[in-house]
Amino acid sequence: MAALRRLLCTGKSRLAVCFQREFHRSTPAALQVTVRDALNQAMDEELERDERVFLLGEEVAQYDGAYKVSRGLWKKYGDKRVMDTPISEMGFAGIAVGAAMAGLRPICEFMTFNFSMQAIDQVINSAAKTHYMSAGRVPVPIVFRGPNGSSAGVAAQHSQCFAAWYAHCPGLKVLSPWNAEDAKGLLKAAIRDDNPVILLENELMYGVPFELSEEVQSKDFVIPIGKAKIERPGSQITVVAHSRPVGHCIEAANVLAKEGIDCEVINLRTIRPMDIETIEASVVKTNHLVTVEGGWPQFGVGAEICARIMEGPAFNYLDSPVFRVTGADVPMPYAKTLEENCIPQVKDIIFAVKKTLNLI
Structure with missing residues (x-):
């Protein structure tokens, strides 16, 4: 291969040109895949892999799913593997938990996690606690998944982020994907896990396409639960986020880079268990930290990160207080302009970074 590359670099022979063309043909191009289709692929592959x-x-x-995430799966696998349920979250969540206790591996979709409030007793008191209360004899391998957080124009009762709610509870694993790679790798990991897992998707990200590498396209690709990812390396300040705000953080970092401010952006991926080691290592390097989330500020994910940093060794490396960027501490308004002011925007992240660095 090294000899081939040297030959290609000369650019002097027809043979080299021919090899160049064949080399590119044999190198798989990254595929554009939406978050919706990545989730669909993950479920399709796991339904096929494990009966x-x-x-x-x-x-x-x-109907192929309210958001078309399960498109084509019913036609492929039939009524026993893909089941429509009545509008009764408490009922079908209870059926799913019981099936998991009996040895199956259900994926329980909530049309929105706001409706999971109807089934929270099943999720917390049954799914999360049974393995512990049975002294390890009864595992509950179940995935609760669906859109979480604010969408667009759906008002207060459909716009809550449940990351902090469910991450508060021992016995659950809580995942929050951002892009198509996260969606596919985390959902596959969740389905294979022997514990109850909450997968908090974002409705506004379903139709957004991302490039998937050859590795991610593999049926064997799984993202380890409990491991964050550094999406953009930097040296001056650490910015931590999960779900849709990760994209806002990267956009803000690119704007700040033009002003000479170098941000490191961490995609949390898993809320519980939290990869505090990656955050600490970054803070030791950058000496500054900003957290970003769409949820409410009080007792939020950012608040937990602040506490962990204060209690750990990275606290001694901070040159300024940690700054939290969160959703507004109000029920979500319906009006579009008010809604935009209640959700973290790129400008809010830029302001937070500059304030943390004492630039404003």
Whole structure:
């Protein structure tokens, strides 16, 4: 291969040109895949791999899912593997938990996690606690998934982020994907995990395409639960986020780079268990920290990160207080202009970074 590359670099022979063309043909191009299709691929691959896996929820079968995330799965796997349910979250979540206790591996879709409030007793008191209360004899391998957080124009009762709610509870693993790679790798990991897992998707990200490498396209690709990813290396300040705000942080970092401010952006990926080691290592390097989330500020994910940093060795490396960027501490308004002011925007992240660095 080294000899081939040397030959290609000369650019002097027809043979070299021919090899160049063949080399590019044999190198798979990155594929553009939406978050919706990445989730669909993950479920398709796991349904095919393990006959114990099945999907249930409102409109997931014949209608192909309220957001078309389960498109084509009912036609491929049939009624026993992809099941439409009545509009009763408490009922079908309970069925799913019982099926998991009996040895199956259900994927339970909530049309939105706001509706999971109807089933929170099943999620917390049954799914999260049974393995512990049975002294390890009864595992509950179940995935609760669906859109989480604010969407657009759906007002207060449909715009809550449940990352902090569910991450508060021992016995659950809580995942929050941003892009297509996260969506596919984390969902596959969740389905294979022997514990109850909450997968908090974002409705506004479903139709957004991302490049997937050859590695991610593999059926064997899985993202380890509990491991964050550095999306953009930097040296002056650490910015930590999860879900859709990760994209806002990268955009803000690119704007700040033009002003000579070098941000390191960390995609949290997993809320519980939290990869505090990656955050600490970054803070030791940059000496500054900003957290970004769409949820409310009080007792939020950013608040937990602040506490962990203060209690750990990285605290001694901070040159300024940690700054939190969060959703507004109000029920979500319906009006578009008010809604935009309640959700972290790129300008808010830029302001937070400059304030933390004492530049304003």
